[in-house]
Amino acid sequence: MEPYLRNSGLGRPPLHHKRELLHAIFYQLRAGGAMALLPHDLPLWRTVYKQFEAWREDGTWDRLLAGLRRQVRQLTREPEPTAGAIDSQSIRIGSQRGAATATRPVSK
Template sequence: MCGLRTRYSTDLSDPEWEILRPLVPEVKPGGRPAIHARREILNALAYWLRAGCAWRLLPHDLPPWQTVYHYWRRWQQEGVWERMLTALRERERVQLGREPGERRRS
């Protein structure tokens, strides 16, 4: 979970993390080991999105803002956010009894 830090209302719940975990890229092999858990990176990103704050204003008990920004930018360039949103949208559509890829017509 979150270790000994303050829990924020934007932190992922266990069920939310279980949904997102397979969509988050693994640590790349051969490099140095990750210092911060992927879940903590997502928690920091969720805080940043909800607060609408500058990167440097992320709370100090979350991973460093430079690290959070690095993953946000890298995953943006790699299309991770698009794949994640597509997977979540399809999951929601299936739960509603719709076809996963079907588009709404106006």
Template sequence: MLPRMTSQAYATDVSDAEWAIVAPYLPTPTDHGRPRLHSYRELLNAMFYIIRAGCAWRLLPHDVPNWKTVYHYWRMWRLDGTWERLHTALRERERQRMRRTAQPSAGIIDSQTTKTTGVGGTRGYDGANKVSGRKRHLLVDTLGLVLRAKVHAADLQDRAAVLL
């Protein structure tokens, strides 16, 4: 068996100060099941690498956890609401830092239509922009911090997206 390579430091790695903020919002590891080979911090570093580099999961460098493991946790945290809870906590923290209440009293909805192929999801035709693709709807607070984000087929009217 080959010795495990030591991980390099990447620009996307979480600093100690950032880790202290993020760690409490990650799920508590359980005592049952197979022992984890990688810490949550290693997994998070690999996820941030993917986000920043924009590469495919399979193209993760060899000195980080296996792509299947990283993707498993990414998906699990998406399904169990971890990412949503973390985003909410960080947004509230930023609002309080800006001397605002944690919960916003107003929001602004915006949309953007982009061209796309039919692979990977539904698409539609946005007659106003004359684009066949998908539409991204964002709800932001008065500071521009994202409250909700949804992606739909481009043929969905903006007024209908408000209800989603």
């Protein structure tokens, strides 16, 4: 995950390693509840949340998940999907009351 979470190299050195921030984010995700209830051995919740928001805004999470998905897929198949599937049961038509009356006026 390191290539996706690199520092820009500008400014002062960060107070917390990216790994610590990831551990805190994953802990909160797993445990649930308020971010302010993070254990004291993790970075401050404000720091963790600020970094989470920054990664969300700049697309880091999307790039990270896409890269990890490619790596996992490469173990057994092509890195990118080549086809998709649509579930025909998702769209119900026919004798359903909502589908039949929504397009035709009701006769009395």
